[in-house]
Amino acid sequence: MQFIIEHLSKRFDKKEVLKDISFTFDSGKIYGLLGRNGAGKTTLFNCVNRDIKVDGGSFLLDEAGQKREVKAEDIGYVLSTPTVPEFLTGREFLKFFIEINEKSIGERREIDEYFEMMNIAPEDRDRLLKDYSHGMKNKMQMLINIIAQPNLLLLDEPLTSLDVVVAEEMKQLLRKLKQGRIIIFSTHIMELALDLCDEIVILNHGTLEVVDKANLDNQDFKDKIIAALKEEDHV
Numbered sequence: 001m002q003f004i005i006e007h008l009s010k011r012f013d014k015k016e017v018l019k020d021i022s023f024t025f026d027s028g029k030i031y032g033l034l035g036r037n038g039a040g041k042t043t044l045f046n047c048v049n050r051d052i053k054v055d056g057g058s059f060l061l062d063e064a065g066q067k068r069e070v071k072a073e074d075i076g077y078v079l080s081t082p083t084v085p086e087f088l089t090g091r092e093f094l095k096f097f098i099e100i101n102e103k104s105i106g107e108r109r110e111i112d113e114y115f116e117m118m119n120i121a122p123e124d125r126d127r128l129l130k131d132y133s134h135g136m137k138n139k140m141q142m143l144i145n146i147i148a149q150p151n152l153l154l155l156d157e158p159l160t161s162l163d164v165v166v167a168e169e170m171k172q173l174l175r176k177l178k179q180g181r182i183i184i185f186s187t188h189i190m191e192l193a194l195d196l197c198d199e200i201v202i203l204n205h206g207t208l209e210v211v212d213k214a215n216l217d218n219q220d221f222k223d224k225i226i227a228a229l230k231e232e233d234h235v
């Protein structure tokens, strides 16, 4: 499977944030999306998720040579600021999510098994989500995406609020989860990108570009990424 972006453009007033982007992502890989502050990473995710209107372009999935438009159910999106229904308890939220996605969820587990996967303590499972910490809300968002197993998983800085132990566990989960799907992961943490991601993609001056690792060692690769991020506009 491939996820194909064709001629995506997006501007806010006079500012052209995404400039005629065409890019193909392959399944089975985690892509690290790097870019300076304000480069347009969140805008790119919001466009793919159809949260904002694009000015032009299309998003396609290629499954065994058959291309089709990406549908809402193909996408899982974990935001850096987690949004969960605060009026539900953790357990109610998971139950509700599983019920409405019953048909598309393959292998189902007991609710408490899911909580255990995320190390959410028994005494927290029946508390309202409004009383969860930022990191716990993030875990719940990750969890519903792990349960849903979408074709395309967009992660906008998802690990930054997790404690080191959970972040490590989450990395393991993502490595397992990447089989048969595409994960695009935005982060400002270079070590995390290098550790977790199979490809590094840079969003700079409104376009996407892969940084080729070739035979570089980690330090040289880092230097190359930083040089690419610093690059001046070519106008």
Ligand SMILES: Nc1ncnc2c1ncn2[C@@H]1O[C@H](COP(=O)(O)OP(=O)(O)OP(=O)(O)O)[C@@H](O)[C@H]1O
Pocket (backbone or CB within 6 Å): 012, 015, 017, 035, 036, 037, 038, 039, 040, 041, 042, 043, 044
């Ligand atoms: N709704 C909006 N209206 C106007 N401008 C916007 C809007 N959303 C984003 N922008 C602008 O688009 C540009 C890209 O923003 P975006 O949030 O996508 O960047 P980012 O790469 O995610 O940044 P960061 O790494 O700082 O989170 C910025 O200049 C931002 O000010």
